[in-house]
Amino acid sequence: MLWLGAYSPGALILPDASPTPAQMYAPRGVFMDDERLVVADTGNHRLLIWHGCPTDDQQPADVVLGQPDFFSEGPNAGGRGPEQGLHLPTGVAVYHG
Secondary structure, eight states, rough: OOOBBBBSSSSOOOOOOSOOTTBHHHHEEEOOOOSSEEEGGGGGGGGEEEEEEOTTOOOOOSSEEESTTTTSSSHHHHOOOOTOSSSSOOOOOOOOO
């Protein structure tokens, strides 16, 4: 069993104030197939994507969507506007085609 986005199983410790590629804050939606894992990191206003299934606890994500980098946060990419970011994403849908 892997633990992604938290310090340890069942941890009630809030993550650091600054997001990282390996920590999530209030994750909600999840999508997984043979090629990727996608998680809506709701509290950090972003989607995190891992290529393939993570194999290690705290494995950092490979791609971030909704923020300019893995270390930024805030709704709509820190105020850059809804066309450049996300605001509390709660679901994930992936279209193949």
